[in-house]
Amino acid sequence: xxxxxxxxxxxxxxxxxxxxxxxxxxxxxxxxxxxxxxxxxxxxxxxxxxxxxxxxxxxxxxxxxxxxxxxxxxxxxxxxxxxxxxxxxxxxxxxxxxxxxxxxxxxxxxxxxxxxxxxxxxxxxxxxxxxxxxxxxxxxxxxxxxxxxxxxxxxxxxxxxxxxxxxxxxxxxxxxxxxxxxxxxxxxxxxxxxxxxxxxxxxxxxxxxxxxxxxxxxxxxxxxxxxxxxxxxxxxxxxxxxxxxxxxxxxxxxxxxxxxxxxxxxxxxxxxxxxxxxxxxxxxxxxxxxxxxxxxxxxxxxxxxxxxxxxxxxxxxxxxxxxxxxxxxxxxxxxxxxxxxxxxxxxxxxxxxxxxxxxxxxxxxxxxxxx
Amino acid sequence: xxxxxxxxxxxxxxxxxxxxxxxxxxxxxxxxxxxxxxxxxxxxxxxxxxxxxxxxxxxxxxxxxxxxxxxxxxxxxxxxxxxxxxxxxxxxxxxxxxxxxxxxxxxxxxxxxxxxxxxxxxxxxxxxxxxxxxxxxxxxxxxxxxxxxxxxxxxxxxxxxxxxxxxxxxxxxxxxxxxxxxxxxxxxxxxxxxxxxxxxxxxxxxxxxxxxxxxxxxxxxxxxxxxxxxxxxxxxxxxxxxxxxxxxxxxxxxxxxxxxxxxxxxxxxxxxxxx
Numbered sequence: 001x002x003x004x005x006x007x008x009x010x011x012x013x014x015x016x017x018x019x020x021x022x023x024x025x026x027x028x029x030x031x032x033x034x035x036x037x038x039x040x041x042x043x044x045x046x047x048x049x050x051x052x053x054x055x056x057x058x059x060x061x062x063x064x065x066x067x068x069x070x071x072x073x074x075x076x077x078x079x080x081x082x083x084x085x086x087x088x089x090x091x092x093x094x095x096x097x098x099x100x101x102x103x104x105x106x107x108x109x110x111x112x113x114x115x116x117x118x119x120x121x122x123x124x125x126x127x128x129x130x131x132x133x134x135x136x137x138x139x140x141x142x143x144x145x146x147x148x149x150x151x152x153x154x155x156x157x158x159x160x161x162x163x164x165x166x167x168x169x170x171x172x173x174x175x176x177x178x179x180x181x182x183x184x185x186x187x188x189x190x191x192x193x194x195x196x197x198x199x200x201x202x203x204x205x206x207x208x209x210x211x212x213x214x215x216x217x218x219x220x221x222x223x224x225x226x227x228x229x230x231x232x233x234x235x236x237x238x239x240x241x242x243x244x245x246x247x248x249x250x251x252x253x254x255x256x257x258x259x260x261x262x263x264x265x266x267x268x269x270x271x272x273x274x275x276x277x278x279x280x281x282x283x284x285x286x287x288x289x290x291x292x293x294x295x296x297x298x299x300x301x302x303x304x305x306x307x308x309x310x311x312x313x314x315x316x317x318x319x320x321x322x323x324x325x326x327x328x329x330x331x332x333x334x335x336x337x338x339x340x341x342x343x344x345x346x347x348x349x350x351x352x353x354x355x356x357x358x359x360x361x362x363x364x365x366x367x368x369x370x371x
Numbered sequence: 372x373x374x375x376x377x378x379x380x381x382x383x384x385x386x387x388x389x390x391x392x393x394x395x396x397x398x399x400x401x402x403x404x405x406x407x408x409x410x411x412x413x414x415x416x417x418x419x420x421x422x423x424x425x426x427x428x429x430x431x432x433x434x435x436x437x438x439x440x441x442x443x444x445x446x447x448x449x450x451x452x453x454x455x456x457x458x459x460x461x462x463x464x465x466x467x468x469x470x471x472x473x474x475x476x477x478x479x480x481x482x483x484x485x486x487x488x489x490x491x492x493x494x495x496x497x498x499x500x501x502x503x504x505x506x507x508x509x510x511x512x513x514x515x516x517x518x519x520x521x522x523x524x525x526x527x528x529x530x531x532x533x534x535x536x537x538x539x540x541x542x543x544x545x546x547x548x549x550x551x552x553x554x555x556x557x558x559x560x561x562x563x564x565x566x567x568x569x570x571x572x573x574x575x576x577x578x579x580x581x582x583x584x585x586x587x588x589x590x591x592x593x594x595x596x597x598x599x600x601x602x603x604x605x606x607x608x609x610x611x612x613x614x615x616x617x618x619x620x621x622x623x624x625x626x627x628x629x630x631x632x633x634x635x636x637x638x639x640x641x642x643x644x645x646x
Contacts (some may be wrong), residue, residue, distance in 0.1 A: 234503070235515040241493045241504055248491045250453065253479035253564065254510045262512050 011228045020221065027058075032210045048209060052281055055213040057321045058220045059278040064301045064317035065223050065310055066270035071299065072307035073231055074263050075243030077161075081271050082169030082294035083175050084143035088272030089285040090179075093140055093192035094126060095135035096203075096280060100196045112194075113187045123185040132199055139276040140269050147268030148261065155260045165205030169292050176290035185371050191286025198280050209281070217278045220314070223270060227310045230263075239263055240308075300339065306353025315355055398482055398567050399466040400430045402435050405568055405598040406451065411460035412622075413446055420446040421457070422622035428568070433594035435609045436602045438619035444602045445488075447619070448570050451487050464568070468587045480510065484566035488573045490553035494546030498537050498556060502528045505560035527563060534619060535559040535587075551582040558589070562597075569599045575608050587611045618642075 012020065031054075034046040063085055097111040101340050106115040109123065128134040150171065154164060182188040201208045230236050241249050242256045249256055277287045290292075297320075305316020320342070327335040350357045395466060398405070406428040413421040421443045428434055438444055449455035452463060453475040462470040468481055479485075493501050506524060508514075520528075532538040535555040540548065545556060561569055574590075575583045583605070590599060590612050603609050609630070610617065614632045618626040626636045633639055 126514040230516075233516055234518040235512065237496060237500055237504055238515055240495060244493050244495055245491050247487070248493065248560075249504075251479050251485050252505045252510070252560070253476050253507075254504075255474070255476040258512050 005088045007229075010232050011225065020225075024217075024221055027221070028214050031217075032214060035210050035213075036206055048206060051206075051209055051213050053325060055209075055216050055281045056278060057318055059197075059218045059274045059281070059297075060301065060321055061314045061317040062216075062220050062223050062274035062277075063271050063298055064305065064313040065220075065227050066267040067298050067302050068307065068310060068313035069227055069230065069263055069270075070267040071302060072309070072313070073236060073243065074239040074260060076260065076264065077165045077299065078168045078205040078264075078267070078297065079165045079292065079295045080172040081267070081298050082292075083168075083172035083290050084147060084268040084271035085275040085278070085285075085294075086179075086289040087143045087146065087177075087286065088139045088275030089279040089289060090186060090192070090275075091110070091135055091138035091272070093195075093285040094138075095132060096195040096198060097192050098126075098130040099198060099200075100194065103196055104194070111187070111192075112181075114185075117182055118276065125185060136276075138271050143268040143272035143275075145263050148265045149262040151261050152257075155257045155264075169295065172295055173292050174290075179287035179290060187286070189287060191284060192279075193284040195280060195283055196306045203280055203283070212277065212281050216281070219273065219277060224310055224314065231310065235259070235262075250320050261279075274304035297339070300343050302353075304342060304350075304353055306355035306357075309353070309355045312353050312355035316353060319354065379612060398464070398468070400567075401466055403429050405430045405432075405465060406600075407461075408447070408451070409461040409463075411450055411457045411462060413443075413450060413455055413457050419622050421450065424460070424619075424623050426617065426624065428598050428600060430567075430598055431595045433599045433612060433614060434601070435613040435616045436600060436619060437604070437606070437609060437616060438625070441621075442619040443622040444556040444619055445572065446622075448485060448572060448602065451478075451570060461472060476510070479564065482565070482567035483570065484561035484564050484568070485563055485570045486554075486557050486572055486574055488576065490550070490557050492545045492553055492556050492560065494544070496545055497542050498532070498545050498548070499528065499541040501556055501560055502531055502563050506563045507565045531559045531563050534562070536585075549560075553576045554582075555587075558586075562593075566597060569593070569597050571599065571601045573603055573605075574601060575603065575605055581607055591600060 008017070030053065031046060034044055035048070035051050038045045040047075063081060066084075067078065067081055074182050100111065102109065104112040104115075106112055108115045110119060114122070122129070154167065159167065176266055178184055179186050181189075186192070195203050197203060198208065198212075201211075203209070231239070238249065238254055238259055241252075242254075242259060246256055275285075275289075301316040301320050302313050303316070304320055305314065306312025320339070323338070323342075324335060327338055346353065352360075380602050404427050406426070408424055408426040411421050411424045412419065424443065424447060436444055436447070441517075446455060450457050451470060453470060453473055457471060464470050464481060464483060470478060470483075473481065493504065496504070503520065503524075506528065508518070508524070529538070530549075532541055535550060535558060537556060537559070540552070545553070548556060554577070558571075558574065571590075572574075575586050576588060585609060587598060590601070593599060601609075602614070613630050616628065616630055617624055618633055618636075618639050620638075620642050626633050627638075
């Protein structure tokens with residue numbers, strides 16, 4: 001067995017790879033065909049509503065994976081992950097605003113909200129924002145740098161547990177207030193919207209939407225595999241050891257600060273990428289994405305799906321957001337009650353989440369069959 | 372003596388001669404002293420946990436440290452392993468390594484291993500993985516991303532599993548071990564780091580008589596290769612293994628010598644019997 005095949009075998013068994021291949025086929029082949037090639041009259045046609053909804057949930061699933069890496073595997077609960085998501089979204093949003101060109105309401109070179117504020121030129125931080133490569137760089141660099149600097153000071157000062165969670169919550173709240181202000185130059189409470197094009201392609205066409213969907217799906221699968229590589233490596237075992245007995249890790253000669261910083265920064269970058277994929281599909285980014293409640297919701301996805309299992313994080317994001325889009329249409333006023341109830345029930349009865357419970361059931365039935 | 376120590380520890384780490392930031396050089400124990408504490412004082416909110424403590428441990432020595440509660444035994448270990456910084460005084464590992472300037476992981480890499488009072492292992496990892504993580508190796512992030520166990524490293528872990536009598540439990544989750552087995556696993560985790568100095572805080576607490584006897588045997592076999600400092604309340608156990616005993620009281624050394632001398636010391640009797 002060569003080193004490549006042994007790495008493959010380490011990540012997933014035959015069944016796991018098979019499931020991944022099916023997921024890849026669904027995302028890259030089946031959905032595009034159903035949405036583009038099958039005529040609208042056919043019952044098999046997939047409408048734009050579904051393409052956008054599933055695409056959006058896949059963005060959330062990437063965020064859930066990022067959260068699981070830092071919380072499920074390293075024991076650090078961040079309640080500020082929506083900040084990194086929104087920053088990636090804003091970085092992409094700036095580019096999308098510039099792509100509107102003179103097709104805005106005021107038909108000006110500047111984005112509409114700047115004309116409205118009577119600004120004469122782009123603020124300094126919009127430099128180069130009409131370049132896609134620059135936007136892509138910011139999507140990764142801004143959340144990554146912020147997380148690195150914040151994490152460096154927090155982890156070096158050994159801020160832990162609830163204290164760390166509260167500081168991250170304060171951080172995202174402060175950022176939200178900052179982005180609400182018109183002077184900050186990010187469109188105030190309206191944020192960015194009315195996007196027209198991305199890389200020259202019209203966003204509203206089914207083809208562009210399906211392309212965005214497929215890219216998001218590919219990114220989700222890549223994140224899942226990369227995450228799996230990390231948690232099955234010695235690096236991942238050190239992370240879990242930090243979660244369980246940090247003192248012992250230090251006295252084994254590992255410096256936990258470096259490990260925490262590495263996974264924390266990676267987690268933030270993944271959120272940024274998810275945010276950048278989210279914005280063109282959903283068509284809007286505004287400061288409410290940074291609200292503390294959003295960050296808490298991310299933690300709920302992971303808790304529901306199952307902390308410390310990557311598939312659980314994806315499943316949790318899918319289940320909760322699927323339920324959310326159902327509830328907010330059927331009984332909009334009850335959604336928050338339902339979410340709260342779900343969190344309490346899962347904490348009480350499914351401490352390892354849905355995936356943990358399924359695993360337990362199937363191993364029990366296997367044992368029953370054997371006897 | 373010194374030669375033997377250096378050679379044996381070098382031999383155990385076969386395959387990876389230069390690892391980490393501190394551990395690459397050989398420990399300089401030219402004067403036969405592996406640990407040297409000089410006039411260390413530590414106070415917490417006015418309470419003097421250590422009060423002018425001075426102590427020297429020879430290379431290859433097995434030393435027992437005893438003392439009533441609050442004598443400063445644990446604080447002494449904290450100072451040696453970098454968890455607590457002394458207010459005054461010097462702490463040297465070998466001739467050259469100033470322990471008061473290093474962080475906990477750096478001190479561990481330099482070759483000091485510590486066992487806690489309560490067994491501290493990675494409960495969700497298997498016994499094998501516990502030893503794998505502890506194993507002397509390059510412990511920087513980018514190395515662990517691609518790390519693979521070499522054949523020599525696997526052999527080393529297998530040897531250790533036999534030595535701590537857990538070879539049948541290699542794939543068991545460590546949290547499921549008995550209390551005594553956890554103590555042994557923790558000792559094994561220290562040993563695979565090839566430390567020059569082992570600090571053991573109540574290593575036989577909660578062990579059965581048979582386990583205690585086996586532990587005494589193990590420590591006696593390790594002395595000579597490693598320097599060992601044992602903090603223990605169990606006087607019977609101390610009597611079995613100790614060649615030299617240090618009695619701490621109120622943060623400084625009250626008496627030092629072989630077991631009989633110490634037990635005959637009037638001040639020791641006074642402190643222990645509360646006269």
